[in-house]
Amino acid sequence: MKHLVVLGGGTGGTLTANRLRKRFPAEQLRITIVDQDDRHVYQPGLLFVPFGLSHPEEIVRSRQRQLHSGIAFVRDAVDRVDVEERRVHLAHGTHLDYDVLVVATGAVLAPEETEGLTGAGWMSKVFTFYSLEGAAALEGALARFDRGHLVVNIVDLPIKCPVAPLEFAFLADWYFHERGVRDKVEITFVTPLDKAFTKPVAASHLATLLREKGVNLVTDFNTGEVDGEGGRLVSYDGREVSFDLAVVIPLHSGAPYVTRSEGLGDELGFIPTDPATLQSKVRDEIFVIGDATNVPASKAGSVTHFEGEVLVENVIRFLAGEPLDATYDGHANCFVETGFHKALLIDFNYETEPLPGHFPMTVGLPLLKESRLNHLGKLMFQSFYWHGLLPGRDIPGISPAMPTSGKVGVPG
Amino acid sequence: MITKTFAGVAVEVNEEGFFEHPDEWTRDMAPEIAKEEGIDQLTTRHWQVLDFMRKEYADHGTGATVRVLGKASGVSVKELYELFPKGPAKVAAKVAGIPKPRGCI
Numbered sequence: 001m002k003h004l005v006v007l008g009g010g011t012g013g014t015l016t017a018n019r020l021r022k023r024f025p026a027e028q029l030r031i032t033i034v035d036q037d038d039r040h041v042y043q044p045g046l047l048f049v050p051f052g053l054s055h056p057e058e059i060v061r062s063r064q065r066q067l068h069s070g071i072a073f074v075r076d077a078v079d080r081v082d083v084e085e086r087r088v089h090l091a092h093g094t095h096l097d098y099d100v101l102v103v104a105t106g107a108v109l110a111p112e113e114t115e116g117l118t119g120a121g122w123m124s125k126v127f128t129f130y131s132l133e134g135a136a137a138l139e140g141a142l143a144r145f146d147r148g149h150l151v152v153n154i155v156d157l158p159i160k161c162p163v164a165p166l167e168f169a170f171l172a173d174w175y176f177h178e179r180g181v182r183d184k185v186e187i188t189f190v191t192p193l194d195k196a197f198t199k200p201v202a203a204s205h206l207a208t209l210l211r212e213k214g215v216n217l218v219t220d221f222n223t224g225e226v227d228g229e230g231g232r233l234v235s236y237d238g239r240e241v242s243f244d245l246a247v248v249i250p251l252h253s254g255a256p257y258v259t260r261s262e263g264l265g266d267e268l269g270f271i272p273t274d275p276a277t278l279q280s281k282v283r284d285e286i287f288v289i290g291d292a293t294n295v296p297a298s299k300a301g302s303v304t305h306f307e308g309e310v311l312v313e314n315v316i317r318f319l320a321g322e323p324l325d326a327t328y329d330g331h332a333n334c335f336v337e338t339g340f341h342k343a344l345l346i347d348f349n350y351e352t353e354p355l356p357g358h359f360p361m362t363v364g365l366p367l368l369k370e371s372r373l374n375h376l377g378k379l380m381f382q383s384f385y386w387h388g389l390l391p392g393r394d395i396p397g398i399s400p401a402m403p404t405s406g407k408v409g410v411p412g
Numbered sequence: 413m414i415t416k417t418f419a420g421v422a423v424e425v426n427e428e429g430f431f432e433h434p435d436e437w438t439r440d441m442a443p444e445i446a447k448e449e450g451i452d453q454l455t456t457r458h459w460q461v462l463d464f465m466r467k468e469y470a471d472h473g474t475g476a477t478v479r480v481l482g483k484a485s486g487v488s489v490k491e492l493y494e495l496f497p498k499g500p501a502k503v504a505a506k507v508a509g510i511p512k513p514r515g516c517i
Binding site for chain 2: 157222296
């Protein structure tokens with residue numbers, strides 16, 4: 001019997017294992033999933049924790065309990081993968097041999113790579129909401145903050161959910177309004193990009209929103225040092241932004257075992273992956289999903305979700321000895337929370353940038369435009385995540401490929 | 413499309429000044445492109461970065477980002493900014509005649 005090993009019990013690993021389990025009877029394929037802990041975090045919920053709109057215990061569930069029966073869950077850290085021997089060495093000394101490996105270990109935060117970031121002031125004046133602990137600690141700091149300069153800073157890309165820092169700035173504007181102190185709080189968004197976002201049309205819409213909400217925008221700022229004690233961000237070219245409270249999105253890397261595994265990852269610990277088939281460029285029997293890949297798509301849950309359908313088809317073809325033909329187009333779909341119970345929606349892929357219009361067709365959710373409907377969509381998604389996406393159910397009417405119907409100005 | 417002349421040879425660049433056809437680039441064009449970017453003299457340290465960029469492009473189809481340069485080119489991020497003050501990845505890619513490195517999304 002063939003053995004499929006999945007590394008990582010997050011979004012990608014769980015939905016892949018569950019979808020494959022439904023396609024193969026237990027006597028045809030053994031499926032094992034490995035994770036170092038049993039805490040599955042609904043990561044989109046992290047954005048809401050600092051504002052008291054969500055609580056840590058509401059966004060964490062058992063990883064194991066999201067898995068269909070017939071999937072073995074091994075709770076251990078990965079020491080390294082031996083790609084020649086097709087063997088995963090686990091931290092406690094045992095190993096797993098595989099016929100097919102699915103790498104789904106995501107991205108980790110690397111705050112220690114930025115000078116000063118984890119020094120004086122870390123978790124007292126300098127926070128991140130990209131971890132459960134950071135988001136929870138920031139809630140207390142925001143609650144005490146009633147005057148001064150709040151800075152939101154992206155150190156460098158790639159990061160998970162590149163719109164989340166903007167959403168944080170929008171929600172902060174709403175939050176301080178609600179508390180009646182908005183006029184005493186200055187908010188500045190500091191980015192290494194040359195505009196508010198990577199994609200030009202969406203960037204100009206988002207820059208307009210920042211302006212309307214009175215959030216300052218500092219671009220081309222490559223953070224070289226965070227001086228928590230002195231309250232300063234310092235760029236590599238010597239510019240400074242001072243702050244009273246900083247919310248920093250640290251550098252991201254692949255999981256640490258990737259760099260310990262010879263020949264598996266790139267300089268940042270991400271796995272070279274074919275952007276269309278999601279087969280690794282390392283070995284034919286290694287597939288990669290979600291934040292762990294190096295494909296030029298957002299590191300976001302929707303990307304992982306759409307990739308999952310393609311990856312599962314290709315794993316099935318690979319096991320059958322057939323050529324891979326399912327292709328992923330880079331489709332991403334993100335609700336961008338803009339505060340005051342509104343959100344906008346962006347939908348794009350490798351080739352097409354986010355455009356105005358409606359999703360998934362002319363009658364649908366408004367794209368690139370604030371609306372209450374999008375906000376409700378974002379809130380409702382959490383339930384679908386646990387009960388639809390992870391178990392491997394399809395959303396009626398939503399396919400992995402990006403829809404062009406309903407979009408204005410899609411290139412022919 | 414814009415046509416520019418470096419080292420006596422006409423080449424096509426895009427509106428931001430990046431080469432349209434990286435195979436048109438030759439090493440003797442680099443000092444002239446660098447001058448336009450405010451770099452008067454290309455040192456061996458500059459060349460270490462430019463050669464790394466050319467190799468990254470040949471291997472991966474895109475130039476390296478600043479962070480990858482800092483990890484893999486043998487030149488620290490601090491020094492990269494001293495060498496290419498206007499932005500190491502962008503300027504080094506331009507001087508090395510390759511497309512603007514793909515920012516991540």
